[in-house]
Each structure stands twice: as C-alpha cells, then as structure tokens.
Amino acid sequence: MTIYDISKKAGVSIATVSRVLNGSSNVKPRTRKKVLDIIEQCGYKPNAFARGLGLNSMKTVGILCADASDLYLAKAIYYIEQNLRESGYNSVLCCTGYEIPSRKKCLNLLLSQHVDSVVMVGSNFIMSNAEDNQYVVEGAASVPIMLLNADFDCPNVYCTLCDDYKATQDATEGMLDAGIKNILYLYNSTSYSGLKKLAGFQNALVSHDIPLRKEYQQCFSGSREDIDGVKDFIENLYKSGLKFDGIVTSEDFLAIGAMNFAKKNKIDVPSELQIVGYNNSILAHCSEPNISSIDNRLEDMCVQLVKTLIGILTQNEMPQKTIFSGELIKRGSTNF
Amino acid sequence: MTIYDISKKAGVSIATVSRVLNGSSNVKPRTRKKVLDIIEQCGYKPNAFARGLGLNSMKTVGILCADASDLYLAKAIYYIEQNLRESGYNSVLCCTGYEIPSRKKCLNLLLSQHVDSVVMVGSNFIMSNAEDNQYVVEGAASVPIMLLNADFDCPNVYCTLCDDYKATQDATEGMLDAGIKNILYLYNSTSYSGLKKLAGFQNALVSHDIPLRKEYQQCFSGSREDIDGVKDFIENLYKSGLKFDGIVTSEDFLAIGAMNFAKKNKIDVPSELQIVGYNNSILAHCSEPNISSIDNRLEDMCVQLVKTLIGILTQNEMPQKTIFSGELIKRGSTNF
DNA sequence: GATAAAAATGTAACTGCTTACATATGTAAG
DNA sequence: CTTACATATGTAAGCAGTTACATTTTTATC
Numbered sequence A, B: 001m002t003i004y005d006i007s008k009k010a011g012v013s014i015a016t017v018s019r020v021l022n023g024s025s026n027v028k029p030r031t032r033k034k035v036l037d038i039i040e041q042c043g044y045k046p047n048a049f050a051r052g053l054g055l056n057s058m059k060t061v062g063i064l065c066a067d068a069s070d071l072y073l074a075k076a077i078y079y080i081e082q083n084l085r086e087s088g089y090n091s092v093l094c095c096t097g098y099e100i101p102s103r104k105k106c107l108n109l110l111l112s113q114h115v116d117s118v119v120m121v122g123s124n125f126i127m128s129n130a131e132d133n134q135y136v137v138e139g140a141a142s143v144p145i146m147l148l149n150a151d152f153d154c155p156n157v158y159c160t161l162c163d164d165y166k167a168t169q170d171a172t173e174g175m176l177d178a179g180i181k182n183i184l185y186l187y188n189s190t191s192y193s194g195l196k197k198l199a200g201f202q203n204a205l206v207s208h209d210i211p212l213r214k215e216y217q218q219c220f221s222g223s224r225e226d227i228d229g230v231k232d233f234i235e236n237l238y239k240s241g242l243k244f245d246g247i248v249t250s251e252d253f254l255a256i257g258a259m260n261f262a263k264k265n266k267i268d269v270p271s272e273l274q275i276v277g278y279n280n281s282i283l284a285h286c287s288e289p290n291i292s293s294i295d296n297r298l299e300d301m302c303v304q305l306v307k308t309l310i311g312i313l314t315q316n317e318m319p320q321k322t323i324f325s326g327e328l329i330k331r332g333s334t335n336f
Numbered sequence C: 001g002a003t004a005a006a007a008a009t010g011t012a013a014c015t016g017c018t019t020a021c022a023t024a025t026g027t028a029a030g
Numbered sequence D: 001c002t003t004a005c006a007t008a009t010g011t012a013a014g015c016a017g018t019t020a021c022a023t024t025t026t027t028a029t030c
Helices: A003-010 A014-021 A029-042 A048-055 A071-086 A100-112 A130-142 A164-177 A192-207 A227-239 A252-264 A298-313 B003-010 B014-021 B029-042 B048-055 B071-086 B100-112 B130-142 B164-177 B192-207 B227-239 B252-264 B298-313
Strands: A060-065 A090-095 A117-121 A145-148 A157-162 A183-187 A217-219 A246-249 A274-278 A292-295 A321-324 A327-329 B060-065 B090-095 B117-121 B145-148 B157-162 B183-187 B217-219 B246-249 B274-278 B292-295 B321-324 B327-329
Touching: A003 A014, A003 A029, A014 A029, A048 B048, A060 A071, A060 A100, A071 A090, A071 A117, A071 A298, A071 B071, A071 B090, A090 A100, A090 B071, A090 B090, A100 A117, A100 A130, A117 A298, A130 A145, A130 A157, A145 A298, A157 A164, A157 A298, A164 A183, A164 A192, A164 A246, A164 A274, A164 A292, A164 A327, A183 A192, A183 A227, A183 A252, A192 A217, A227 A252, A246 A252, A252 A274, A298 A321, B003 B014, B003 B029, B014 B029, B060 B071, B060 B100, B071 B090, B071 B117, B071 B298, B090 B100, B100 B117, B100 B130, B117 B298, B130 B145, B130 B157, B145 B298, B157 B164, B157 B298, B164 B183, B164 B192, B164 B246, B164 B274, B164 B292, B164 B327, B183 B192, B183 B227, B183 B252, B192 B217, B227 B252, B246 B252, B252 B274, B298 B321
Parallel strands: A060 A090, A060 A117, A117 A145, A145 A157, A157 A321, A183 A217, A183 A246, A246 A274, A274 A292, B060 B090, B060 B117, B117 B145, B145 B157, B157 B321, B183 B217, B183 B246, B246 B274, B274 B292
Antiparallel strands: A292 A327, B292 B327
16 A cells, blocks of 8 residues: 555545645645545555655654663653654664673664664763763764763764752752761762762862761662662671761662661661662652652753754754753651 | 765675675675675665665564553563564664553554564553454554563464463462461552452462452552552551551552551561562562562563564464463562 | 586666656636 | 636656666586
C-alpha cells in the first residue's frame, strides 16, 4: 500500500496525497476529505524511510546514556522521550556503558542513522580529561549535541544543567549553620559534575572557617546498586573512630546507605546524625524518616533541553547553556 | 557524501561499493580494499533511510513500555536494548503511559517506521478484558510482537514470562509454614500478572486450610512513586485494628512502604512482622534489614526474549511461550 | 591460444516519498 | 466576457541506496 495506490483510488495525483499527508493548506477541503477517507479505509501508513529519504531527516533524535536502568538516568530518558514525541520526534535509545570506545561506537551508529540530534544524558559524558571528550566535538560536527547535566564549551553543543556547586554549598552551609560541625562528604564520581559538588562542599567549609580534612571527604567506588556496600563503607569509617554528626552526599543511594548504617548502629536520625541526599529520587522516600535531598530539577531540565533542541532544529538562535538552581527538599533526615 | 561519490573516487560502480558495504563475497579483494580505504578516508556513512527503503527493514525493533522511568521497566529496557544491539539491531523507544488509545498511537507510530518487531515491556500491556487487547492482535498482523512478562495467546505473539502464580504461592506457603498465620497481601495492579500473583497467594492459604478474608487482601491504588502513601495506607489498616504478622506484596515499593510503617510504629522486623517484596529490585536493599524479595529472573527473561526474537527474524521456528520460575531471595525481613 | 565456466563488475530499474515547477481551475474586477 | 491573480492539482525529477540482469574480466581446461 503506497501513496500511488491511494492516489489512484482517490482519483488524484500522488502530490495531492502527499500534501494531505503533510497538512499543506493548498488542498481543497473536499479533496482532502476524500483522500483522508481512503487513507483511513485502507489503513494506509506512510513509509518513514521514503519520507526520511526525501526530507533527509527522520524526525528522530538519538539518546545516549550510560545505563538506562539507572534510576536517575531512566527518569531523564522518560521525560526527554515524552517531550520529544509531543514535538513530533522519535527517540532511538543507545546504552553505552562507561567506556569511551563503546561511546564512540554508539555515537557513530546513531549518526549513520541520520538522527537529527544526539542527546547525551548524564554528567559522566564529559570527563575532566579533554582528550576523552574529543568524540563529542566530532559528533557536533555533524549534528547538534545536547548535554543533560554536563558542561562543555564547544560549537554546536548545548548544555542544560543544574548548578550542583551552589546546591551542595547551600545545603552544607545550612547544616553548618544548624551547628553540625563534623560533616562527612560522601561522593562517588569524579565526573565534571561530581567534582563541582565536591567543590561546593569544600567551599562551604572554607567560608565558615572550618579546615578541610581529607578523611571527611570519602569517595565510594562501588556501583550505584550496592547500597549494602555503602552501609559497610560508612560503618568502617565509624568503627575506625571517625566522628561525624552530619553526612552530605552526591547521590541518594549513598544517603540510603547512610540511613541503613544509622539504623543498624542505633544512631538516631536526625537527632544524632543528619543526612542529605542528592537527586530527590524515589530513594529519598525509602527510609523512615524520609531523606532530605537536593532536587536538581530534572524534569525542568529535560523540558528545557527539548525546547532548546526543537528551537535549534527549526533554525532559531538558542542559548548554548541553560543553568537551573538546585534546591534542598527538607524532610525528616535533617532538622534545619 | 553518497555512494556515487565513493564509486567515482574509487573508479568503480555504485553496485561494487554497495557490495563492499554489504559484505558480498563477489568482490575482488584488491577492489574491496581500495573501496574500503576511500570510505575510511572520506569518513563516509551510508544513509540508513535509503538502505531501509531498499531492504524495507532498518534492523530496528520498537520498544513499547508504559513508563521508562519505572525502576523495573527501566531495567528491562536496558537489558533488551543491550542484547538487541549486540545482535545488530537498534531500538526505538516509546513510552505509552497506561491508556489504550495512547498505546495504539505509539504502536502505529512504530509500525509506520517499519520496525522489524515490537517488544512490549510489562504485564500491563495485556488486560483481562479481551477487547482491550485487540490492538496487540492487529499489531501482530504486520510484525512479530514480543511480550515481556505477559501472557497472551495469539499467532505471531511471543511471550516470555515468569510464573508469578507459583512464586507468590511458594513464598506465602513458606511464611505459613513458619507459623505466620495472619498474612496481609498487598498488591497494586489488576493486570494479568497482578491477578496471577493474587491467585497464588489465595491458593497458598486454601492449601493450608486457612479461610480467605477479604480485609487481608488490600489493593493500593496509588502510584509506584508514592511510598509514603503506602506507609499511611498500612498504618490506617493497622490503626483500624487489623492484626497481621506477615505482609506479602506484589512489588518492592509496597514492601518498602511496609518497612517504613514498621519502623515508624516501632514494630520489629522480622520478629513481630515479616515482609516479602517482589521483583528483587534495588528497593529491597533500601531498608535495614534488607527485604526478602521474589526474583522473577528479569535478566534471564530479557536475554531469552531477544534470543527468541532474533530466531524469528531469521526465519527459525521458535516456541511461542517461555516460562521462567521465580524464586524468593531471603534477606533480613523474614526468618524462614 | 581458443573455449567454457566462474568471478567480478557495471547498468539501470526500483524502493516510496517530497517538492519545484508546470498546468489547470476558480474568482473578482474591469 | 476578458483579464489578472489566487488557488488547486499534476508531472516528473530527485533522494541514496539495493539488486536483477547484462557485460566484462579472469581462470581453468584442453
């Protein structure tokens, strides 16, 4: 069933059918109706390849993410896909893992599919080592690249992100102002945004004239799934004699691990220990009391990212960088 | 940069270039090398539309899921995408939500893109009302449909699922055998698999000669994100005087809600209350103690689903139904 | 070295659509 | 009833590949 069949049955030319299909205004209403009726009747579906061939665009954008099973990334993918589809674009998903060569391969795969753009979901797509980001530059040569929650200066690369630095700093200062002095910072990534958060923590201490102590900045190197590992990790610090009455983290799973550590060791939260998570994910609701967590406006970011993308694809000038402000959502794990 | 440019530079015809690109054996090694060198040199990428137009297949499968941000579905998508890509197929993702009309629309969208197959992720794609499943039958008319964790008898529809009935029955019987007599069953969906689980619970009681009591089978109708709602829901039951010393659930988020309820009300788990989750997701690790949860072999199912799909697409005869057995992973929230 | 068979390569038709351009039809003013 | 202009429709040339079939080149055999 092709456009030719329809045109024959409707007694018009294929151009007219095509015009009806594409919503051109230059079609007599009666003709339009006749064609639409026949299309409906025959259950005709236009062939997307042929259309893409003609338009050299399949109205498709590629989504690259390390791991779609990750809580946070999955949510981002969901929002982005929704917004894209509402704007008439489809999404092709590629989970790249965390290795550079695999990322290159996935990116090339998408480019060969003639996607109109590639969205990279997650700060881990930009590394502190400039060489590792070369593939992004190369990709941007053929198609606009949208980064979610990563910062990268390069033509044709657009960033939508949250000011993780400020958000972490604010939360830490809130805790300091509440009289908590021995704050443990727990993080798990040295990605660009990971380092920003760490810097925010450090700056909060500095601005309160508190010396930075290395043992109070701990990096957990296990996977995001290994909450038990986090619990053990903190327990070891605790047993080794480290004294802390507050924990600020770079992700909610670390905070949940901290909650479990506290419960196991009968440390009351928040009276003896205050805990702050990051991402304001469902994990923040998985403990009693719930965890105070920094919301980094994921949905807002995704909506904005798609808005920017559509703008670019329709030839509008768009800002290369949009920055949102994070905000601590206060719940039972803190009392400031 | 097209195949014509390459053919010109290499001094051969487009047919030869096409043959090199498609790995046909009828090309002189020297010619092949020359062409490949030029392709490499020019960074030429074949146009997937034109190719798709010719082959009428883009080696792409559509993935339909209600909500990619759901923990469980996200994991499934991840596994499926990975396995498909390893087999040389791409995935187009469409999040449909839970409404039938929206599902139809998404399915049609995918079909018009000439996907080679559509994978439907999640038991909620098959409803108990036959009429609601008509769109699946229609879809199967044009392309093989793969169902993950749903059961539906229809030509060209292939199911990969877990025996939720048996798994729930076994877990419930385990609890009964441990002397727990007042078991609350908490579920949240009347999808096909949701009803299967419920039946498994009921059957366990019956086989132990315990009368079914309606108030011990409670359906939580809120969203999967609303863990606090679950906690309140259970607390209300508790305060209304319902006595229970065990809770079996149809999903982990219900079990986490139960854990939070217990902690808030200072009910010790597992000595005073035993709790069983379902899906063995990360949520099972989000409480102290960890939650015993039924593992429904998600990864195995996904691997098998893709295996079956590839088999079908390569014209092999494949079983229409593959059933895995679930298994209770015992952790601290139970002591049997 | 001629001949037949096999291997390599080329030509051109075909895929299903979009769209520039050409043509036909309709409408309002003179 | 023309003429001019707007509106509607049709024709045919792309788009970038695949592939059946035709043609040329190579190889093997006698």
